[in-house]
Amino acid sequence: MMFWHLSISDTYPMEIRDLRALLAVVRCGSFTAAAKELGYTQSAISQQVAALELEFGHQLVQRRPVRPTPAGQRLAEHAARILLRLDVARSELSQLGHEPAEVRVAVCPLAAPQLLAAALREVRSTNPLLRVTIRSVDPRSAVAEVASGAVDAALVDGIAGPDEPLHLADAGLLSSTAMAEAPLVVALPADHPLQNRERIDLDVLADAPWIVAPALAGGADERAPTGPRPGLQVVYDGKDLPTLLALVAAGLGAALLPAPSCARVDGVTAIPLCSPRLVHRTELLALRTTTPRQQRVIEVLRAKASLR
Amino acid sequence: MMFWHLSISDTYPMEIRDLRALLAVVRCGSFTAAAKELGYTQSAISQQVAALELEFGHQLVQRRPVRPTPAGQRLAEHAARILLRLDVARSELSQLGHEPAEVRVAVCPLAAPQLLAAALREVRSTNPLLRVTIRSVDPRSAVAEVASGAVDAALVDGIAGPDEPLHLADAGLLSSTAMAEAPLVVALPADHPLQNRERIDLDVLADAPWIVAPALAGGADERAPTGPRPGLQVVYDGKDLPTLLALVAAGLGAALLPAPSCARVDGVTAIPLCSPRLVHRTELLALRTTTPRQQRVIEVLRAKASLR
DNA sequence: ACTGTTTACGGAGACCGTAAGTATC
């Protein structure tokens, strides 16, 4: 074994390469897979992680099975944000001079899409030469898409307190603009015993089965009152709203959704929350450095925003 | 010259070392000074910056005089946050096992100190063996002090909207707890023409001379309505409140201060703001991983907080 | 026995320092 907690070495290399390796190992759960992902041999990965462990004086990943230790988990979280910020820096600088011929926008499935439509119609009429491409993305990967420069802006949605921002990324990493807020409703099967309630409290449903749809409802997972209750949960990993509603109608569980998304759906009753301490919120994410052309689209989008 | 904007190279090294070098160059305004600071030759620094410029395809610093370009400025901002986060990671991991014999707290000069005093009295009575050391710090360096592990917690103050957090660092970097809020007042010389006003609007004083005290009032600089008005400003870089008030009394300018700090001072009139859209706020900053002993002190401090 | 990680070792190359070159004040 090694002399953990000795920490004789102070401030040695500790370069980005090593952090990337740690992160890949933690994500993949395997040195071999991480090596393949990064284009190294697993020996190299082993050495990089070993170097980190030596520097910090803590074991970072358990071997066999490969699992992060608490220290490794913590470091991996920091590493993830550092790498994200590096992506942002790269994206920002890479488009500093260039003026792109097209503007690419990503939209999350439940993000208020009428805003995007209206804004793009306006952009189209005033600037018909500008090509705009729209892509649907998972709210979990929306930040990374903007950060990496895969898209120029993203309409992201999630659950937050009223007038509170979604905390999607580090402060100052990306520019975010509030676009819309909608009340949250609990979607229940039409024959559910609570279907006639006027309003409903989340606590009432604390022990009820929920359908978690991480690819659809952004921050719902963390905010929903479902602790670690395996067995009672259904996870729907698709981006298809009708499918999710069908699951609800079939009685597999309740779902927390923005009101507009489940109005007048057969077999599903939508009941507003008692105390609207949580709302569904849509924000526009973009890099902080934008080209004039992107700026125009984003400005139009912002002008359409019902908030502020 | 070089082929800027060509950017043939994609994803080359770009390690932390280079970012540190860029940051030092930007801070020092000199390759030579940066080299001395980092323990390299200036040749090495030159090569590191050149490597970054090659990778990004942008010139990052102008030479002669050495000044960051817009791209360099942007990258340096990212670099600063990355290095800060690395400091936090190091601090967190380094104290994961250890249980320190003393708890070190930093206090900013205008941060509500009575909170600290009361909390420490309580800590002292319940845990007399625990050694607590207190240091006064500049609000500008408070975050770095906590991040680097130089202190375990810091009482920081600044100006923010009511019930809004000070945005001192990236979200999730450090834990922050609201401790107190105090109204802001404009400190004027006693013979100032506006001295008899009940309340005052910042816009009224937009063109008046201000005394800026960055070492005292944290976020006041950015929030105060003084744009770039050279000549009309006095900068007091000390941490001494009486000195600042003496400057105000001498008629050198107005200052934006928390009300408790300038109550009943000879020669100075304190006038509350018209619309209290800004308040003086004190927050407690600490690492997100705390040892049980630190946790106790922090808990007691939090319990003393008048907010929430 | 086999899969997967560590350790050993050697080579290619990155990185820094010395020193000469060059531009700006």
Place this chain on the structure above:
DNA sequence: GATACTTACGGTCTCCGTAAACAGT
């Protein structure tokens, strides 16, 4: 002409790959 940065070049040491040892399953 002096100061300050850049470029050239060579040595060193890092870092990765190959391969062997090793440890769980």
